[in-house]
Structure formats: C-alpha cells, structure tokens
Amino acid sequence: MKTKTLKKNKVNVVTLGCSKNIYDSEVLMAQLKANNFDVEHESMDDDAEIVIINTCGFIDNAKQESIDTIIRYAEAKADGMVDKVYVTGCLSERYKDDLEKEIPEVDAFFGTRDLPRLLKTLKADYKHELVGERLLTTPNHYAYFKIAEGCDRPCSFCAIPIMRGKNISTPIEDLVTQAIGLAAKGVRELMLIAQDLTYYGLDLYKKRALSDLINRLADIEGIEWIRLHYAFPSGFPMDVLDVMRERSNVCNYLDMPLQHGSTKILQAMRRGITREKTEELIATIREKVPGIALRTTLIAGYPGETEADFQEMYDWVERSRFDRLGIFTYSHEENTHAYSFEDTVSAKVKKERADLIMELQSGISYDLNQLKVGKDFKVLFDRAEGDYFIGRTEFDSPEVDNEVLVKKADGFLRIGDFSMVNITSADHYDLFGKIVS
16 A cells, blocks of 8 residues: 655665666666656665666575565565665666566566667666666766676676676776866766776777776866776786876776686686796786785686685685785586586585685785874775765775775864874774874
8 A cells, every 4th residue: 555655856876886887877866867767776765666677696695686676675565665666787688577476566676788678678768878877876986897798707606697698898098088078077087987997999900909098087176086896807008007106197006807816716717827937927017006905806616616725715815915805605506517516515504604705805915004093094084974074095895895984073173084194003904193284
C-alpha cells in the first residue's frame, strides 16, 4: 500500500561497485537532467517515482550486495513506494536472463553499454551533444576521469572483459575537452581510471599514449592534481614516469594492482609477468620517481595456491613495503579461464591469508606514516566532519587511502582548497596536523 506521494519524473540513481560505475552513473544523470528529469544520487528521501540501480558483478561479495539492493527496491515497488525499478551495469550485463527470471518485479534490465536504450525506455532522448557531460556525485573539486572502456587483458580470474567488452580508448582531444569543462566547473583533481590505464591509445594510435594524454591534461589551467589509477605492470610505459617527474601537477602516486607475489601463481593467473620482473619494475619506478606512493591490490587463495606460494607473497609484501595495499579473497567466476580449475583453497583459509597480509600491511603503513611526522604537506580538503576538517595529500586517493585531520578549532579551512599542513602525529591510516599556510 502506497504510504507517500511519489514525485513524478524524479529518478533516484543508486551506484554499487567501483569508480568506473560512479562515472557511468554521472553520465546517466546528466542525460536525465537534460531531459527534464529531477535526478538524485542515492537519495535518502524515498520519494522518487523511478529507481535505477547501477550494479557491480565483479566478485561474489559485490554481486550479493547488488542482488540485495535490487531485491530491496523490488519489494519497495511491491509496497507502492516506487513505481518503476530499472537495473543496469555489470551484474545486469552478465546475468540478465537469470535476473529477469528470478526478480520479475524489475521493469527492465540493461547492460554496460545500453545507455541509449535505457533512456529510450524512459522516453528520454540520448543527447549526443552531451557526450562527456556528467552530473558529479563527488565533491565539486575532484572527479573520476574515465579514459577508456573495456579490457583486452587475458587475466584468468577476471570477468571484466565479459561485462565490459574489449578496450576502447577515448580520443585525446575528446578527453581534453571534457577536462577543460570540468576545470571550468571547479574541478581541481582528476583521477584517471580505466580497466587498464597503460593500454590507453593502442587501439587508436597504435602505441601506448598515456604519457601524451597526461601531458595534455597537465596543461589545462585549473587542474592542480592528476592521479593515476589501475595501471597494469606488464608492458608498463616508462615514459609515464618521466611525465610524472617533470610535471608538478601529476601526483607522485600510482595505483597498480599486482595480484600476487608468487611467479607460479602469476603465471597461472596469465598476468604476463613474474615476481622477479615485478620487483625490477617497482625498483625502477621508485628510482625514477623518488618518494612515489605505490598502491596495489592482491588476491589470496587463487586455485592451487599452497602455503609456500602464500609465504612467497607474504615475504614479497614485507620486502616491497607498499604505501597502500588491499587484498581480495579469490572469487570463482563463471566463464573465466580459472573457472575450469578446482577452487582448492577453502573460504576459511582464504580469509586467514588475506587477514595476515592486511595485518602485515597495517604495520608497514604505521611505520611509513611515522616518517611523515614533523613534515609539511600540501593538502586538499574534501569535507568537514565532527571536530575536524578532513583532506588528503598528493599521495592519497579518496575513500581508499590516508586522510589528514585538522582540528576546526585551529582555524577555518574552505572545502576544495589546498593548504600546507604540518603533520604532528600519525596512526596506521590517518595523519593529524596543524595548518602552516
């Protein structure tokens, strides 16, 4: 029974998963707004006539969260709290037929490249002149900046190519135009994202063109930080490091998922690199860009991972001393190459191994943070919360890395501005400081 009045033509967009999904939701929202829809992102008002859920289908936990969210809104529709429920994104791309059978309350399912069809279903026009336009869901001073869609890598564990298709790079000129538009709206930090940044340009220019793109973006007035996420180690374009070192507004930061520290497991994963080559690459990166912050992600419990393989990864993490690290437990994904292998490591052992790595990394992070105490850093302030203004250094990305906390009582700071901060103390994942200027 309907308990409240729903606002006609109001759309609530709910986003699950990674920053690439956030970007896609922002593009969808811009198109809806241009078609005179009242659109909100993850509205708490529960008064939208239409709900669009942008799902993640990457690993088991993410899939379950997406399914739970769909069911929650399907039940809300049955109770008259919502008129229409649409589902898009990776889970929908991958399991559309199954979802249609299991959750018939959903009005329609759409894949990752079905934006025009979704808009048509809503009786909205796909406005080509808005390509690249977005309604930011992030604070106005930073934005995720997707430079390519899809992936050509053959990693055995990964379903992304199934859900996102082959790599398609966006032309440099188009990206420059988008970035100029974002800068004009007050965006000061661009976080470059793709399934694989380092593959950028091979399809368009027959060469790896990431350094060319970064140089062009670094020229744009108003863009003060450019940050690189999701680089692939095999075939890494070394000229990117030269640009990072030479351009002051390219952050000394690199997010490079390495997945494992055992050559045997890396070969089974079809990563195209050995642990030894990975160590050489890390050493070269640190030599070329002194002080760079390296973030990586790993997988625990890949099929066939023995105690010895895990110990090899553990010892490698201990030696490598990454600035940031996250670890997933292996998820056995249908239609991937690894799905033909027996999932030999129990869920319990996977979790134990992941926990051991994170305990190790926590100690490394604490030690590295203590080295920052007494030093001054340029900090971009993202928000105010409780008694603190909260920001980040160039070595930290939103949501996943360290934060810098400055007491409100110490002086006023404007959100979206940069300030110099002296670090007075630090724990495992937070830095505390005082304003210098």
